[in-house]
Amino acid sequence: MVKKLGSAIQDNDHRNPMHKETISYEAHGNLYLNITNRCSADCIFCIRRTCDGVYGYDLRLSRDPSEEEIMRELENLNLTTYKEVVFTGFGEPTCRFDTVIRLTQWLHQGGIPVRLDTNGHAALICHGRNVVAELKAAGLTALSVSLNAESEEKYNRMCRPVFEGSYQAMLDFTKKAIMAGIRTRMTVVGQQSIDIKECERIATVLGASFRVRSSL
Numbered sequence: 001m002v003k004k005l006g007s008a009i010q011d012n013d014h015r016n017p018m019h020k021e022t023i024s025y026e027a028h029g030n031l032y033l034n035i036t037n038r039c040s041a042d043c044i045f046c047i048r049r050t051c052d053g054v055y056g057y058d059l060r061l062s063r064d065p066s067e068e069e070i071m072r073e074l075e076n077l078n079l080t081t082y083k084e085v086v087f088t089g090f091g092e093p094t095c096r097f098d099t100v101i102r103l104t105q106w107l108h109q110g111g112i113p114v115r116l117d118t119n120g121h122a123a124l125i126c127h128g129r130n131v132v133a134e135l136k137a138a139g140l141t142a143l144s145v146s147l148n149a150e151s152e153e154k155y156n157r158m159c160r161p162v163f164e165g166s167y168q169a170m171l172d173f174t175k176k177a178i179m180a181g182i183r184t185r186m187t188v189v190g191q192q193s194i195d196i197k198e199c200e201r202i203a204t205v206l207g208a209s210f211r212v213r214s215s216l
C-alpha cells in the first residue's frame with residue numbers, strides 16, 4: 001500500500017560515523033554525485049538494503065553534504081575529463097531539488113554535460129513547482145528515469161513509494177522531459193516478475209530510450 005504524503009521521505013538508517021563520506025565517485029568515464037541518502041521510495045530491490053555502496057565506494061552518508069562541500073570537491077577535479085556528471089548515488093537526488101538545480105546551473109555554465117538519475121517523483125516532492133521546466137532552464141542534458149514496472153499495482157508493490165500517485169507522476173515527469181527536449185531514457189531492474197517487453201513498449205511510446213539495469 002502507498003504511504004500518505006507527508007514528511008515520510010525515507011532516510012538511511014545504517015550509519016557508521018567511522019566511514020569516509022563519498023560525495024563523488026568515478027565509474028564508466030563519468031563522475032557520479034552522491035548528495036543524499038534520502039528517498040521517496042523503498043524499493044525491494046534497492047541495493048541500499050544489502051550493501052554499503054557500489055564500485056568499491058562506500059555511499060553511506062551521515063548527513064547530506066552542503067552545496068559548498070560538494071562544489072569544493074568538484075573544484076578539485078578536472079571535470080572536462082568526464083563524459084557526464086551524474087546526480088545519482090545512494091538516494092533520490094531530487095529530495096534536494098534546489099541543490100540539483102543550483103549545481104546543474106553551475107556545471108552547465110562550465111560547459112559540463114549533466115545527467116540526473118531519478119525515480120521521477122520530483123513533482124510530488126516539490127509540489128506546485130514546474131520541476132521539468134526548472135531542470136531544463138538549469139541546463140540539464142540528460143535524464144534516466146526508473147520505470148521499474150509495467151503497471152501501477154506492481155510498481156507500488158515493488159517500489160513502495162511515499163506519495164500516492166507516484167507511478168503516474170513518474171510517467172508524466174518523463175513525458176514532460178521529452179517534450180522539453182531533454183534526452184531521456186527509462187530503466188528497469190532485470191528480474192523475472194517484470195514484463196520487460198511491456199516496459200520497453202511504455203518507454204518507446206513516451207519517446208524515451210530503454211535500458212535494463214542490474215540494481216538501484
Ligand code: SF4
Pocket residue numbers: 039040041042043045046047048090091092119146159215216
Ligand atoms: S532503488 Fe532508487 S528509488 Fe528505489 S529506494 Fe533505492 S534509491 Fe530509492
